[in-house]
């Protein structure tokens with residue numbers, strides 16, 4: 164569905180060059196759900212805008228849904244769906260009217276457009292809101308309306324740029340439930356960008372981590388955690404001397420990558436921690452060194468990011484730069500009523 168080779172975008176503004184995307188090689192197969200993860204300014208949106216035919220690459224190539232993004236951007240836009248970062252529906256229009264004009268924009272005949280709109284409203288839990296103006300919807304309902312607008316032309320491939328940013332956890336979970344249902348119903352390929360690590364971990368079959376315009380990891384969430392991060396077990400002892408004895412007992416255990424005493428606590432790094440806890444505790448118990456408390460933490464995608472870059476993605480600010488806002492406005496202006504143009 165998507166193949167890129169050395170995809171590159173360099174912006175030049177006021178004699179300053181910004182290498183936003185530096186030679187990305189990516190391939191996405193039909194039906195996959197791929198999450199592109201990275202800090203602010205990593206190049207996620209620029210990548211998405213090139214893949215959606217909204218921005219011409221500086222170098223390299225990309226084929227999306229069978230079309231070349233550089234030479235056939237119109238065909239790409241006509242085939243795919245795109246839900247950008249900004250809300251695509253007009254604030255003071257009615258939900259039903261927005262969907263009708265979007266259908267018209269796609270060239271979908273009236274009756275068929277109404278049928279699709281009604282199906283999507285039902286699938287996205289928006290039935291009954293047709294007569295409401297967009298500005299009266301909750302954040303979650305608005306974002307779901309954005310998704311409905313992006314799906315009206317039944318695209319085989321849908322791009323979602325930070326679909327859940329700014330939503331509360333319950334609305335996010337609800338949006339994902341709906342997106343998953345859409346996916347099952349229409350069997351489409353989904354490529355999304357997100358800041359939410361747990362979301363990527365839970366939802367995506369593949370996670371592509373971008374930093375400074377380059378892909379630094381590309382694998383299933385489980386494989387990323389396995390290869391680039393470790394689980395941790397913390398053992399706590401009321402008496403520090405017992406903690407020291409436990410450290411001695413654990414020394415030389417080949418399953419453990421590191422054993423770090425921290426006063427009465429011992430921090431252990433290992434793979435597949437949950438599976439090893441029973442044997443580890445049984446061994447300590449047999450040695451008369453049963454800990455007073457234990458906790459196990461599974462490796463997260465943030466640990467993966469931290470190990471790969473030395474920075475925590477969680478701590479990155481959520482704020483958008485002026486450039487990003489300007490670029491988003493450009494993209495929205497180029498994209499038409501639902502952030503993307505095209506025929507049915």
Ligand SMILES: Nc1ncnc2c1ncn2[C@@H]1O[C@H](COP(=O)(O)OP(=O)(O)OP(=O)(O)O)[C@@H](O)[C@H]1O
Nearest residue numbers: 174181183202203204205206207208209486487490
């Ligand atoms: N139109 C533009 N002109 C100049 N620089 C730009 C433009 N668009 C993006 N950039 C720069 O390119 C880099 C990558 O930006 P991009 O928006 O792709 O990042 P991102 O990973 O999507 O970030 P965010 O998570 O904040 O949306 C940033 O340094 C950004 O300031």
